[in-house]
Amino acid sequence: MTQFLSIHQKNPEKRHIKTATEILDSGGIILAPSETGYCFIGDASRESTHTRFLQLRPGHPKNKPFSLLCRNISQVSQMANLSTQIFRIATRVWPGPYTFILQCNKNTPKIAAGPKRKTVGIRISSHPVLINILEEFKNPLLITSVTDEDELIAQDYFSEENQHDSWWINVIEICKQMTHGKVDLALENDEVVPIHVSAVIDFSGNEPVVVRDGGWDLEILGIG
Numbered sequence: 001m002t003q004f005l006s007i008h009q010k011n012p013e014k015r016h017i018k019t020a021t022e023i024l025d026s027g028g029i030i031l032a033p034s035e036t037g038y039c040f041i042g043d044a045s046r047e048s049t050h051t052r053f054l055q056l057r058p059g060h061p062k063n064k065p066f067s068l069l070c071r072n073i074s075q076v077s078q079m080a081n082l083s084t085q086i087f088r089i090a091t092r093v094w095p096g097p098y099t100f101i102l103q104c105n106k107n108t109p110k111i112a113a114g115p116k117r118k119t120v121g122i123r124i125s126s127h128p129v130l131i132n133i134l135e136e137f138k139n140p141l142l143i144t145s146v147t148d149e150d151e152l153i154a155q156d157y158f159s160e161e162n163q164h165d166s167w168w169i170n171v172i173e174i175c176k177q178m179t180h181g182k183v184d185l186a187l188e189n190d191e192v193v194p195i196h197v198s199a200v201i202d203f204s205g206n207e208p209v210v211v212r213d214g215g216w217d218l219e220i221l222g223i224g
Helices: 014-025 047-056 073-079 084-093 128-137 149-154 171-179
Strands: 003-007 030-034 037-043 067-069 098-103 119-123 141-145 185-189 199-202 209-212
Touching: 003 014, 014 030, 014 037, 014 128, 014 185, 030 128, 030 171, 037 047, 047 141, 073 084, 073 119, 084 098, 128 141, 171 185
Parallel strands: 003 185, 030 185, 067 119, 098 199
Antiparallel strands: 030 037, 037 141, 067 141, 098 119, 199 209
């Protein structure tokens, strides 16, 4: 059965953060707010996290990896290869809604690595709830949005007329529609959490490539 907690966005209650990290430490899955909408998070070091994510997102391609959520750039450098050029760009956009596809290293969690374990998608969140959870939990998390861009487009979500009526912005409705008790904790934000997909930039090749702009500022990247 899913436990529900209402959490303050700007000043998350420490007791709720502690509850969240204890659940993550035991292998649990959490529904939490982020700057790109509600998402599922779990311990990236556990195979069971990947299995449970696929149960929550049955339409997600099994060979498409989920992203890694790190606490800071130092932790990113431990999980993937981070060149001086990428580091400089990262300091301009992180924390924020930008996912970097980087080359894996020996420390990259297996369940977050792409085909043949060559690449991994990583982001650092700017949302206070996730920031506090990561500060307490210490280890990287696996993360996936409750839905993907194709589903949003199909539902015409990006039309301003539809954004406030969608079940994707309401914790209770998300749990009714898709989790069916498969998450251990649902953190309900005290403010509206609209869905706005992250920008995805592939740094694994010779030149960076914008895979998805997400509607965010790309000039800040300085790669054009």
